Amino acid sequence: MSVTQPASSRAAEILSRPVSINGLTVPNRIAMAPMTRMFSPDGIPGEDVVSYYGRRAAAGVGLIVTEGTYVGHESAGQSDRVPRFHGEEQLAGWAKVAEAVHAGGGTIVPQLWHIGMVRKQGEPPFADAPAVGPSGIRVDGTEGAGKAMTQRDLDDVIGAFAEAAAAAERIGFDGVELHGAHGYLIDQFLWAGTNRRTDAYGGDPVARAKFAAEVVAAVRETVSAEFPVIFRYSQWKQEAYDARLAETPEELEAVLAPLAAAGVDAFHASTRRYWVPEFDGSDLNLAGWTKKLTGKPAITVGSVGLDGEFLRGFAGEGAPVKGIDDLLDRLERDEFDMVAVGRALLQDPEWAAKVLAGRFDELKPFDAAALRSLS
Numbered sequence: 001m002s003v004t005q006p007a008s009s010r011a012a013e014i015l016s017r018p019v020s021i022n023g024l025t026v027p028n029r030i031a032m033a034p035m036t037r038m039f040s041p042d043g044i045p046g047e048d049v050v051s052y053y054g055r056r057a058a059a060g061v062g063l064i065v066t067e068g069t070y071v072g073h074e075s076a077g078q079s080d081r082v083p084r085f086h087g088e089e090q091l092a093g094w095a096k097v098a099e100a101v102h103a104g105g106g107t108i109v110p111q112l113w114h115i116g117m118v119r120k121q122g123e124p125p126f127a128d129a130p131a132v133g134p135s136g137i138r139v140d141g142t143e144g145a146g147k148a149m150t151q152r153d154l155d156d157v158i159g160a161f162a163e164a165a166a167a168a169e170r171i172g173f174d175g176v177e178l179h180g181a182h183g184y185l186i187d188q189f190l191w192a193g194t195n196r197r198t199d200a201y202g203g204d205p206v207a208r209a210k211f212a213a214e215v216v217a218a219v220r221e222t223v224s225a226e227f228p229v230i231f232r233y234s235q236w237k238q239e240a241y242d243a244r245l246a247e248t249p250e251e252l253e254a255v256l257a258p259l260a261a262a263g264v265d266a267f268h269a270s271t272r273r274y275w276v277p278e279f280d281g282s283d284l285n286l287a288g289w290t291k292k293l294t295g296k297p298a299i300t301v302g303s304v305g306l307d308g309e310f311l312r313g314f315a316g317e318g319a320p321v322k323g324i325d326d327l328l329d330r331l332e333r334d335e336f337d338m339v340a341v342g343r344a345l346l347q348d349p350e351w352a353a354k355v356l357a358g359r360f361d362e363l364k365p366f367d368a369a370a371l372r373s374l375s
């Protein structure tokens with residue numbers, strides 16, 4: 001960075017560069033992080049959801065990762081207001097979302113989701129379906145709270161992810177993101193705390209990654225070779241914030257290498273604060289290590305533009321604006337390739353346009369009231 005270069009042009013220069021993920025060219029480095037909104041009655045994204053995403057694409061977000069959307073398996077979710085990625089009306093709603101995002105100049109991937117043992121009570125259409133997971137254990141350690149999946153269950157769920165990915169390509173999405181983070185189904189297999197299986201899907205990190213790798217491979221086989229498959233993962237889990245999949249880079253490589261080999265095109269490494277080093281002895285964050293270990297493009301996330309992490313937002317707390325110089329430094333060093341932004345983009349649909357134009361003084365602090373509206 002030249003000393004005389006104004007901050008605004010530096011942000012524009014670094015964030016405006018296009019980036020390739022497999023066959024997709026994303027016009028800039030800014031992604032919208034997936035955020036569950038529960039504004040889709042009967043699982044159908046309506047016109048308000050269409051304009052919510054369209055507005056953000058038109059205001060400079062290069063890649064929208066949609067809120068988590070349930071795959072077509074009876075135990076995938078528990079709310080009838082979370083959008084589904086199966087069913088005629090649901091997919092017709094999503095097709096309009098993709099169209100609006102493209103009209104705004106952005107690209108879009110759905111985040112495909114199965115909540116596994118997080119399921120507690122259900123609403124229609126599958127109110128009575130059981131919670132399922134690798135060992136019937138909840139993330140908080142409760143045993144016997146659901147069904148340990150049989151081979152048939154595994155095959156059904158893998159098939160549901162593949163079908164959803166095929167639908168995404170068919171109705172005009174630019175790729176898919178698989179939700180392998182935060183203690184939901186795929187992560188329940190990855191994490192030893194919830195995976196106590198003694199068959200081929202449990203044991204060491206490579207065995208625990210087998211289910212995730214099979215989901216990736218099935219998706220990869222169903223979509224075109226150039227269609228991007230992004231995999232989101234995290235160390236932390238809902239209800240277990242200090243949980244870790246890997247204590248060392250070597251352990252992390254054991255988890256990620258089978259996924260990369262199965263066909264992941266980019267990783268989305270979910271952290272709550274992007275500036276926190278992941279392992280001792282290096283400044284690299286989780287996305288940085290992911291890129292270094294796999295050679296794949298990586299997306300970082302966590303408190304971008306805000307001082308105060310998102311779980312506090314659920315407790316009703318706001319967060320003041322924070323500068324992004326350190327983020328730009330890391331991007332400039334190619335530590336990672338893209339930056340996903342959550343709450344700042346919920347608060348302000350214009351966040352990306354303002355940052356790209358260097359209008360930093362117009363950025364807004366996060367107010368938890370933004371969680372309750374779809375503006």
Ligand SMILES: Cc1cc2nc3c(=O)[nH]c(=O)nc-3n(C[C@H](O)[C@H](O)[C@H](O)COP(=O)(O)O)c2cc1C
Pocket residue numbers: 033034035036037067068111179181182232270271272301302303304306309310313340341342343344371
């Ligand atoms: C309201 C809300 C809903 C979220 N829903 C999801 C989700 O569906 N899938 C997911 O992977 N992460 C979800 N997250 C996490 C975000 O994608 C993101 O990682 C987190 O908010 C940190 O980014 P931020 O600090 O920029 O907000 C959610 C976060 C919020 C605030």
